[in-house]
Amino acid sequence: MQQETEYGQQAFTPSAEDLAGVEAWFAEYDALAARGAVREIADLAVFPLNLATDVPGGFAAVRQWDREEFIQVMTEVMGGGTGDMEMKSVRTPHFLTSNLVLVETEATVVVEGRRQSMRYADLLVRTTDGWAFQxxxxxxxxxxxxxATRG
Incomplete structure (x- = not known):
């Protein structure tokens, strides 16, 4: 639902259906990740995929991955899947428009008794085939x- 703001811009308030669509997308993603189905996860993305991270002890770093690079890296990261991990995620979607949603995730992962907390975000874009991460x-x-360097 679009709303007029004091600056004349349109603010978007998601409906219950909008929120449910994003939750369903993440449920599918999580199920695929648990199985290590990296190629199917790649089907949920728009390429080139933008990545923003940081260099430990340094500065931010950015890249773009094509589908093949995503599959290669995520296969190494996910291995046989995440099903043997205990993972709890709290996701907070921030709809910019009806077609763009930034989702912040606070996650706790337990692997072999070791607990690790992390925070990350994904930008989902609505495509003709449904939500995709970009x-x-x-x-x-x-x-x-x-x-990363400027200019």
Missing amino acids: TMVQGGWGHGWPP
Whole structure:
């Protein structure tokens, strides 16, 4: 639902159906991740995929991945899936418009008794086929990446 703001811009307030659509997208993503179904996860993305992270002890780093690079990296990261992990996520969608939603995730993962907390965000875009992720933002992935530069 579009609303007029004091600046004359349109603000979007999501409906229950809008929120349910994003929740359903993440339920599908989580189920695929649990199985390690990286190629099917790639089907839920728009490429090139934007990534923003940071270089530990340094600055921000950004990249774009094509489908093949995403599959290669995520296969290494996910291995046989995340089903053996205990993962709890709290996701907070921030709808920019009816077609753009930034979703902040606070997650806790327990692997072999070790607990790790993380925060990340995804930009989902509404496509003709439904929601897709287009940008991933999470700290700590930039090992070996060059720092971002302006201009």
